[in-house]
Amino acid sequence: xxxxxxxxxxxxxxxxxxxxxxxxxxxxxxxxxxxxxxxxxxxxxxxxxxxxxxxxxxxxxxxxxxxxxxxxxxxxxxxxxxxxxxxxxxxxxxxxxxxxxxxxxxxxxxxxxxxxxxxxxxxxxxxxxxxxxxxxxxxxxxxxxxxxxxxxxxxxxxxxxxxxxxxxxxxxxxxxxxxxxxxxxxxxxxxxxxxxxxxxxxxxxxxxxxxxxxxxxxxxxxxxxxxxxxxxxxxxxxxxxxxxxxxxxxxxxxxx
Amino acid sequence: xxxxxxxxxxxxxxxxxxxxxxxxxxxxxxxxxxxxxxxxxxxxxxxxxxxxxxxxxxxxxxxxxxxxxxxxxxxxxxxxxxxxxxxxxxxxxxxxxxxxxxxxxxxxxxxxxxxxxxxxxxxxxxxxxxxxxxxxxxxxxxxxxxxxxxxxxxxxxxxxxxxxxxxxxxxxxxxxxxxxxxxxxxxxxxxxxxxxxxxxxxxxxxxxxxxxxxxxxxxxxxxxxxxxxxxxxxxxxxxxxxxxxxxxxxxxxxxxxxxxxxxxxxxxxxxxxxxxxxxxxxxxxxxxxxxxxxxxxxxxxxxxxxxxxxxxxxxxxxxxxxxxxxxxxxxxxxxxxxxxxxxxxxxxxxxxxxxxxxxxxxxxxxxxxxxxxxxxxxxxxxxxxxxxxxxxxxxxxxxxxxxxxxxxxxxxxxxxxxxxxxxxxxxxx
Numbered sequence: 001x002x003x004x005x006x007x008x009x010x011x012x013x014x015x016x017x018x019x020x021x022x023x024x025x026x027x028x029x030x031x032x033x034x035x036x037x038x039x040x041x042x043x044x045x046x047x048x049x050x051x052x053x054x055x056x057x058x059x060x061x062x063x064x065x066x067x068x069x070x071x072x073x074x075x076x077x078x079x080x081x082x083x084x085x086x087x088x089x090x091x092x093x094x095x096x097x098x099x100x101x102x103x104x105x106x107x108x109x110x111x112x113x114x115x116x117x118x119x120x121x122x123x124x125x126x127x128x129x130x131x132x133x134x135x136x137x138x139x140x141x142x143x144x145x146x147x148x149x150x151x152x153x154x155x156x157x158x159x160x161x162x163x164x165x166x167x168x169x170x171x172x173x174x175x176x177x178x179x180x181x182x183x184x185x186x187x188x189x190x191x192x193x194x195x196x197x198x199x200x201x202x203x204x205x206x207x208x209x210x211x212x213x214x215x216x217x218x219x220x221x222x223x224x225x226x227x228x229x230x231x232x233x234x235x236x237x238x239x240x241x242x243x244x245x246x247x248x249x250x251x252x253x254x255x256x
Numbered sequence: 257x258x259x260x261x262x263x264x265x266x267x268x269x270x271x272x273x274x275x276x277x278x279x280x281x282x283x284x285x286x287x288x289x290x291x292x293x294x295x296x297x298x299x300x301x302x303x304x305x306x307x308x309x310x311x312x313x314x315x316x317x318x319x320x321x322x323x324x325x326x327x328x329x330x331x332x333x334x335x336x337x338x339x340x341x342x343x344x345x346x347x348x349x350x351x352x353x354x355x356x357x358x359x360x361x362x363x364x365x366x367x368x369x370x371x372x373x374x375x376x377x378x379x380x381x382x383x384x385x386x387x388x389x390x391x392x393x394x395x396x397x398x399x400x401x402x403x404x405x406x407x408x409x410x411x412x413x414x415x416x417x418x419x420x421x422x423x424x425x426x427x428x429x430x431x432x433x434x435x436x437x438x439x440x441x442x443x444x445x446x447x448x449x450x451x452x453x454x455x456x457x458x459x460x461x462x463x464x465x466x467x468x469x470x471x472x473x474x475x476x477x478x479x480x481x482x483x484x485x486x487x488x489x490x491x492x493x494x495x496x497x498x499x500x501x502x503x504x505x506x507x508x509x510x511x512x513x514x515x516x517x518x519x520x521x522x523x524x525x526x527x528x529x530x531x532x533x534x535x536x537x538x539x540x541x542x543x544x545x546x547x548x549x550x551x552x553x554x555x556x557x558x559x560x561x562x563x564x565x566x567x568x569x570x571x572x573x574x575x576x577x578x579x580x581x582x583x584x585x586x587x588x589x590x591x592x593x594x595x596x597x598x599x600x601x602x603x604x605x606x607x608x609x610x611x612x613x614x615x616x617x618x619x620x621x622x623x624x625x626x627x628x629x630x631x632x633x634x635x636x637x638x639x640x641x642x643x644x645x646x647x648x649x650x651x652x653x654x655x656x657x658x659x660x661x662x663x664x665x666x667x668x669x670x671x672x673x674x675x676x677x678x679x680x681x682x683x684x685x
Contacts, residue, residue, distance in 0.1 A: 124451050133461060169457055180368070183531075202378050203352045
């Protein structure tokens with residue numbers, strides 16, 4: 001870490017030497033990074049599980065319409081808020097990437113320990129949605145443009161559009177067809193049918209339900225554009241939400 | 257000075273109280289989580305309201321083809337279900353239903369499921385007042401001893417759990433396979449299919465994200481950047497060099513997305529959307545009309561005695577004399593020992609083999625109509641919390657009566673209606 005050349009903070013009174021001061025800064029940086037990461041992991045995980053929930057839990061919920069609409073929109077909330085914090089306070093272009101990495105680490109711990117380790121659901125039933133390249137996109141659009149407005153418009157749209165192509169490399173294999181007792185199923189359907197979920201009956205899936213019928217089988221681009229559009233609006237709202245929370249004004253001055 | 261001391265003391269006490277609280281919570285957490293947990297013996301069916309279990313789906317002829325299996329062995333769970341005519345108003349009708357299994361995780365996988373002759377991997381529709389036959393083929397996956405129920409989930413009604421049986425599975429789950437033949441002809445093991453690639457793909461991107469975060473963190477950290485932004489030097493932190501690094505990274509990321517996407521399309525050129533939709537028109541059991549007509553005339557439940565008494569008028573319109581042999585409700589079976597001379601094979605916790613008696617045990621002759629008092633008395637009625645009917649907003653019972661001719665021919669009749677609880681002095685429900 002190259003803190004030594006640019007700090008210029010008064011060493012001497014509280015610290016015995018400049019080296020000790022810099023060591024303290026670096027240590028605090030690491031503590032901050034770990035704490036921030038853990039806080040984002042926990043809070044974003046709860047948020048995402050509550051709002052994306054079954055769409056993210058199960059492979060047989062990951063359809064072409066509801067999943068690419070819901071998942072990116074609800075993921076945008078914390079990405080925008082986190083960018084607001086990291087960018088306006090630190091000029092760090094890592095807000096979205098950090099928050100989606102934190103989410104995915106939390107999700108993988110959950111899916112591996114709980115879903116597989118405790119209840120034996122195979123990982124191919126319960127793996128989470130991939131989000132990392134969307135985080136890169138949002139962070140780098142903000143870094144290059146330097147504008148949260150441009151990031152909302154360009155970044156938000158790209159966020160929605162990228163979601164399905166990012167997930168397809170894993171998903172495609174489970175959309176191969178099989179015939180079971182004379183019924184046509186994809187492997188995703190079949191995994192959901194084979195591996196019994198007592199509390200998750202088939203009818204709660206929302207597989208391509210709705211009124212979007214004009215575009216035939218090409219529903220993904222429409223869903224993705226819609227997700228991108230709503231993500232723009234969500235970005236505006238949650239950028240300010242992040243800004244609102246990125247302050248110490250809620251603490252008593254003696255405690256700061 | 258005095259005030260400062262008091263403040264200091266108060267702060268010290270507060271700190272100690274907080275520490276004690278944290279210590280107490282830690283002890284409580286350790287005590288509740290560290291001792292060995294006992295396995296769950298049921299799936300909460302007793303906690304479902306009595307009227308829901310008695311007056312929605314009446315399960316009968318439930319059979320488990322095996323109770324001991326090795327990993328990879330298959331068994332069948334078969335039976336019939338009567339959709340109660342007096343379906344409660346409080347519960348959505350079974351227009352969208354799903355044939356399910358109540359078990360602790362996928363310890364047995366469901367290879368096939370049928371209602372009648374129709375395969376039901378999806379949601380199906382049932383009609384009130386009809387009977388349906390079902391069959392579920394299960395394959396043993398994980399070693400252990402598990403309670404396995406038949407179950408039908410009803411949309412907006414919830415899971416309605418049928419009788420359960422203990423199933424013992426021997427062997428090791430690591431030997432389990434789930435071969436599936438794809439439409440294009442090749443066979444895969446669905447138990448492990450695609451998992452390694454899923455890990456590789458996800459962890460590749462996660463490693464890339466970690467590298468990106470650490471790169472920016474290691475260049476100037478967090479606090480120094482904060483000071484610089486605060487000093488109005490934020491623009492200096494992201495210069496042309498940084499933007500160039502960002503642009504190159506973004507280009508590589510997008511290229512990676514494109515390559516992975518194209519590779520997936522090349523490897524799997526024929527993919528289908530997920531299949532869903534309601535299966536309607538499933539035929540109920542085609543059985544001859546019952547020759548027994550039963551009319552409910554009233555009933556009561558004596559709380560301390562765990563005794564349900566119902567008065568019925570029975571008309572035998574058949575050619576043979578009949579006797580009442582069984583009352584079944586909510587998966588429980590109450591048998592008349594005068595009719596059942598041997599104990600049928602059924603889980604003990606649900607089988608009251610001496611739990612049914614009638615006021616007049618003489619056979620009802622063909623063409624005869626007789627008033628009977630039917631007495632259902634067994635601790636199982638209470639253990640399975642059917643006596644909680646008195647707590648329900650719709651305190652009506654329901655179930656099936658089975659009459660038998662001397663030749664063993666069975667006639668089924670639905671019965672149900674309001675019952676009045678009888679409390680005795682000192683007795684509590």
